[in-house]
Amino acid sequence: MLFGRVHGTAVCTVKYPGTEGIKLLVVQPLNKDLEPTDVLQVAADVVQAGIGDLCVMVRSREAALAMPEIQFVPVDLALVGIVDELFVRPHGDFDYTLKPGSTHYT
Amino acid sequence: MILGKVVGTVVTTISHPHYNNRRLLVVQPMVTEGETADGDFIAVDHAQAGIGDTVLVNREGNGARQVLNLPNGCIISVIVGIVDMVKMDAK
Numbered sequence: 001m002l003f004g005r006v007h008g009t010a011v012c013t014v015k016y017p018g019t020e021g022i023k024l025l026v027v028q029p030l031n032k033d034l035e036p037t038d039v040l041q042v043a044a045d046v047v048q049a050g051i052g053d054l055c056v057m058v059r060s061r062e063a064a065l066a067m068p069e070i071q072f073v074p075v076d077l078a079l080v081g082i083v084d085e086l087f088v089r090p091h092g093d094f095d096y097t098l099k100p101g102s103t104h105y106t
Numbered sequence: 107m108i109l110g111k112v113v114g115t116v117v118t119t120i121s122h123p124h125y126n127n128r129r130l131l132v133v134q135p136m137v138t139e140g141e142t143a144d145g146d147f148i149a150v151d152h153a154q155a156g157i158g159d160t161v162l163v164n165r166e167g168n169g170a171r172q173v174l175n176l177p178n179g180c181i182i183s184v185i186v187g188i189v190d191m192v193k194m195d196a197k
Contacts, residue, residue, distance in 0.1 A: 001130075001182055002148060031144070032134070056125075062179075065179065065180040066122055066180035071178055081122065081130070082118055083118055086114065088132055089113050096135075097141075097143075098194050100195065102194075103193075105189055
């Protein structure tokens with residue numbers, strides 16, 4: 001699950017049966033420092049996100065499972081939450097490397 | 107499953123029903139020497155982890171659904187354990 005910034009909407013009249021009534025939003029996947037990590041993509045929206053919202057997104061099969069009615073639809077990216085507060089420790093705070101030998105974590 | 111470090115918290119009041127009263131944490135995967143740490147993601151907390159904890163994260167939908175007891179839950183990453191000690195060989 002990852003962050004995404006909504007940049008626009010996509011309207012699709014002719015589409016796969018079962019995906020009617022699902023709002024499509026153009027999103028930019030982001031990392032924890034809110035920097036873009038991928039190209040713009042289209043996500044199915046189930047939380048009524050608007051343009052400019054920072055959202056929590058889910059990919060693959062779980063995106064289809066997030067759909068309200070029919071869960072067997074060709075959807076692979078869904079917005080499942082609108083972020084209100086985000087607190088991330090700055091980059092240098094933790095050591096992410098697995099060192100040889102035994103390391104105890106309190 | 108992967109080893110990760112919890113580096114942040116996410117608060118979402120409007121979210122999918124499956125995410126109700128579950129804590130979302132930002133996890134940075136651990137790497138070996140010489141690699142740069144990237145590819146961070148969000149995980150649902152199931153082990154009362156806090157910021158700075160080294161955790162075990164299950165990143166597969168099926169496992170997440172079984173752990174959270176949600177038959178068709180839309181959750182992929184779940185924190186399933188807090189790591190006390192890691193022992194690596196010398197290479």
